[in-house]
Amino acid sequence: MAAKAHHIDPLSLPFHPIPASTSPGAVVNLTVLNCGEITTRWVHFRQRETAEEMRERETGVVFAWVIEKQFDDGKVERWLWDAGVVSHPNDLGPTLAASFGPRFIFDVPPSARLPGLLEHLSPPPATLSTLTGLLISHSHMDHYGRLSDFPASLPVIFGPGTKAWVEAGVEQGRPIPKTFWEHPDWIGEVGEEGAKGRGKGWEKVGSYEYAWDWFGDGSLWLAQAPGHCPGHMVALGRVSTSPDTYVLLGGDTCHSRPIYSPFPSPSARWPCACWADPSEGPDAKPSHTMHLDLPLTYESIARLTRMEMEENVMCVLAHETEVARELGIGIGQMKGGWEAWKELGWKRKESGEPPKKGVI
């Protein structure tokens, strides 16, 4: 029974040391973009103890990233990691609007929407004409944004398993509208022909069993982390050498920092929320989660926690509102400088204390 799934010990996972850099240029330059906030009308992210607490609202930032890579020959590629979210549920079309409208409140001003957001930033970390393509952590509406606003010629790349899942067409009883990806000329899955980047095959890296060396020099690993949905992936970017430091873009492995941190003790962390929709009545058993496969989700969360245990890795979830608050990244704003996260102390120090209730 999925609802009985629970955290697993990150130390029970095999760990494959992250390959060391072989040249100073084997890094990526990262910029995080705050594409708006989504407030849930009741708890969706981490489990609370009482029914009253489960009726509390939660707010999650929507992060996207610009990943810039300069190769030794001077060539530069700029990829978007995720594409934000539309401004209003009605922009999603009738099927998704009916599903998400009652559950979520969007705070996404037009100036924070991609791709226009890129032009509003100064200096822009990329422009539409300089983008190489889009890497999308998974095919949910708050990650693929509105692909029709991007040039159809830009390649759009998801994790393996995405296409079969979307084309099967149903998620938790709801149809998955395929219109969101009818615009791009080409959609690929990491590892297939045309979507290999400079990688040669799946490799074991850190706590991940299937990671793809996208730029061929270990500066960006795209790793399979399913559970939230089929095809969900994370990205591990090396941002500095001497010493090597990394930022792990965790997507929706989970939706709140206290679910994957502190480490390593699973008992110190909060479980994923399991809720009942209010429309099901006051006595309904909580049977919904944000994740399609909860046991697999907890496995991917343990992988994330295991990476966070590395002193040279900082994890950031797609909806990790704490990061936006701690680093002062307002809606429609960006932050670069990730190559210095370690010396600047951006990674929260572990207190070992469970987080206070109600603190998002």
Ligand SMILES: [Zn+2]
């Ligand atoms: Zn999401």
